[in-house]
Amino acid sequence: MIVIYTMTGLGLACSLARDPDRTAQAMRWAGRILVRLLPPMLAVVGLVGIIVGALPPAIVSRYLGAEAGLAGTMLAATTGAIMLIPSLVAFPLAGSVLQAGAGVMTIAAFITTLTMVGVVTAPLEARELGVRFTVVRNLLAFGAALVIALSMGVILS
Amino acid sequence: MTRAKGAFLRAWRPVMLMLLVYGGLYWWRPALAVTAAHSASAHLGEVLAVLPGIALLMGLFEVWLPAAVVQHHLGSRSGLGGILLALFLGTAPTGPLYVAFPVAAGLRRKGASPANLVIFLGSWAAIKVPQVMMEARFVGPRFALLRLGLTALALPVMGWLAGLLVPTSGGEEVIGCEGDGGGRSGGKGVHPRREGEEGALPLR
Numbered sequence: 505m506i507v508i509y510t511m512t513g514l515g516l517a518c519s520l521a522r523d524p525d526r527t528a529q530a531m532r533w534a535g536r537i538l539v540r541l542l543p544p545m546l547a548v549v550g551l552v553g554i555i556v557g558a559l560p561p562a563i564v565s566r567y568l569g570a571e572a573g574l575a576g577t578m579l580a581a582t583t584g585a586i587m588l589i590p591s592l593v594a595f596p597l598a599g600s601v602l603q604a605g606a607g608v609m610t611i612a613a614f615i616t617t618l619t620m621v622g623v624v625t626a627p628l629e630a631r632e633l634g635v636r637f638t639v640v641r642n643l644l645a646f647g648a649a650l651v652i653a654l655s656m657g658v659i660l661s
Numbered sequence: 662m663t664r665a666k667g668a669f670l671r672a673w674r675p676v677m678l679m680l681l682v683y684g685g686l687y688w689w690r691p692a693l694a695v696t697a698a699h700s701a702s703a704h705l706g707e708v709l710a711v712l713p714g715i716a717l718l719m720g721l722f723e724v725w726l727p728a729a730v731v732q733h734h735l736g737s738r739s740g741l742g743g744i745l746l747a748l749f750l751g752t753a754p755t756g757p758l759y760v761a762f763p764v765a766a767g768l769r770r771k772g773a774s775p776a777n778l779v780i781f782l783g784s785w786a787a788i789k790v791p792q793v794m795m796e797a798r799f800v801g802p803r804f805a806l807l808r809l810g811l812t813a814l815a816l817p818v819m820g821w822l823a824g825l826l827v828p829t830s831g832g833e834e835v836i837g838c839e840g841d842g843g844g845r846s847g848g849k850g851v852h853p854r855r856e857g858e859e860g861a862l863p864l865r
Contacts, residue, residue: 652815
């Protein structure tokens with residue numbers, strides 16, 4: 505966050521110095537972006553709340569810790585793809601899943617899809633970047649998650 | 662004006678739906694609704710903390726960053742440099758992945774290739790320095806670093822495959838024709854040239 509605001513601050517300062525008109529233009533653009541993005545973001549945030557509320561860490565870790573091996577990995581990957589939780593919550597969750605006895609592969613798959621694949625955010629992604637891009641990226645990420653998980657299982661055992 | 666108003670309302674439909682869901686949830690399981698609202702507001706704080714900065718940055722990019730520069734460094738011919746740059750760019754910002762989508766869209770409008778965008782998004786999602794430190798705390802440094810390394814290796818491969826599967830079009834046509842209809846507000850077609858068109862009325 506600091507990085508972003510530092511960069512933004514510097515950029516804004518330089519921009520103002522070089523060309524105030526263009527700067528105003530930039531700010532108008534930024535305002536439009538904010539307005540355009542606010543509704544979908546709010547909707548997603550609302551969804552996040554429900555997901556976090558409905559699936560407390562205890563349940564998830566028991567659920568994921570139960571299965572092991574390939575089935576568990578696939579299950580974890582799918583769960584991660586669908587779930588949408590902030591990273592602040594995600595890592596403690598991963599930690600507790602680990603403690604519940606889940607294997608390395610399960611957690612790796614879970615974390616990777618959790619962060620990189622977003623079934624819930626797909627509509628927003630499709631709107632910004634196109635349906636094809638969205639589908640391709642998410643599928644690739646899912647595949648990558650499996651590969652990464654398998655590799656980690658091999659390397660760490 | 663009516664068209665813009667209609668579009669504006671349509672954009673807020675998902676939010677209103679969400680409010681209804683929360684309302685219904687409160688009626689059905691109040692405790693759950695409260696927990697959900699709690700988590701949602703926490704996450705909202707996280708998003709709102711980052712969003713203005715990103716919007717401003719995007720505004721500055723849009724106005725100052727020439728398409729030629731983006732194309733040169735992140736376009737389909739940028740090769741290894743593009744890959745590394747995309748990786749690097751993704752690691753700096755914080756915030757959930759879906760905040761990155763508009764940024765990526767802006768870059769794509771200026772000529773970044775889908776391949777590099779996949780890398781950028783993946784990097785934003787899974788390789789963030791502060792995030793990695795937190796991850797190490799909960800799952801152990803060995804796990805975290807290994808995952809980081811493997812992901813960093815996987816991303817260029819993903820990018821390469823994406824480059825094969827997603828056509829790099831001329832730049833502007835990318836946004837607008839694809840994607841679902843639902844909730845597209847009037848400001849969606851943000852084109853640099855149609856600058857003065859606040860209400861989406863092409864009267865100028």
